Amino acid sequence: MRTTAVGLLYPGHSAQDDYDVLRSRWEDRVRLPLVHTSVGEDAHRVDALLDLGRAERLLVGAEELVRQHRPDAVMWACTSGSFVFGWDGARRQAEQVAQAASLPASSTSLAFVAAARALGLQRVVAAASYPRDVAQRFVDFLGHGGVEVAELSSHGILTAAEVGTLGREQVLALVAGAARGQGAEAVLVPDTAMHTLAWLDDLEEAAGMPVLTANQVTVWEGLRLAAGGVPPDLPGLGSLSGTAVVR
Known part of the structure; x- marks a missing residue:
C-alpha cells in the first residue's frame, strides 16, 4: 500500500501536536511531515498576520519540506495568515508555494471553502x-x-x-x-x-x-490534492470523511 504524504507548513509551535491524533489513527497509510515556518510577532493583528504569511517565510519552509520529506502535496497550515490577504491574495500565496515545491499546494482558508463545497x-x-x-x-x-x-x-x-x-x-x-x-x-x-x-x-x-x-480541513484538502481530487476515506475527519469537492 502506497503511503500518501501531506506536507504541512505550520507557523510557530501552538498546536502542531494536534496532527498526532491523525498520525496515530492512520499509521502507515498517511504521513504528515511538518516544517515550522518563522514567526515575527505572535499577534492576531492584520499587520502581524500579513508578515506571518509573506512569501519569504513560506518559500523557505516549502523548500525544506520538499528537501527533507518529499511530500505529495503541501498545505500552508494557517487560516489567518492566508485569509488576511483576501481571496486573490490567498490564491496567489498558494500558487507561489506550489511553484516553489513543484507540487499541488493550498492553504487552510482555501481548504475551508473547498470543504464547504x-x-x-x-x-x-x-x-x-x-x-x-x-x-x-x-x-x-x-x-x-x-x-x-x-x-x-x-x-x-x-x-x-x-x-x-x-x-x-x-x-x-x-x-x-x-x-x-x-x-x-x-x-x-x-x-x-x-x-x-x-x-x-x-x-x-x-x-x-x-x-x-482548521486542522481538519487542512489535512483533508492536502489529501484531496495529493489524490488528484478525491481524498481517501479515512477515519478521524468527521463529516468530511470520504467527501469530494462539489463544483
Missing part, C-alpha cells in the same frame, strides 16, 4: 478565536468563495500561543456557544493554533450540526 454548504456560522476585525476578514473571504456566514462569534484572543492552551471543555463551549443564524448548516472554527482533532465527534454533538475545524 464538498458538503454542499451555503450558509454557516463562524466561531472564531480572533479579535472581531480579523474574524470579519474570514467572513469576507468565505463570501468570496460563495459561503455565507449567517452569524459570527468572535472571542478576541490575541495570540496563537493562548489559543493553543485551550482544552476540550473550552473548545466545546466555544462551538456550543456559537450563535445560530437562521438556516445555518455548519459551524466553522478557523484557527490551526486550536486543538480539535481528537474531539470532532464531540464538537458536532455539541453543535448539533457538522463542524469544520
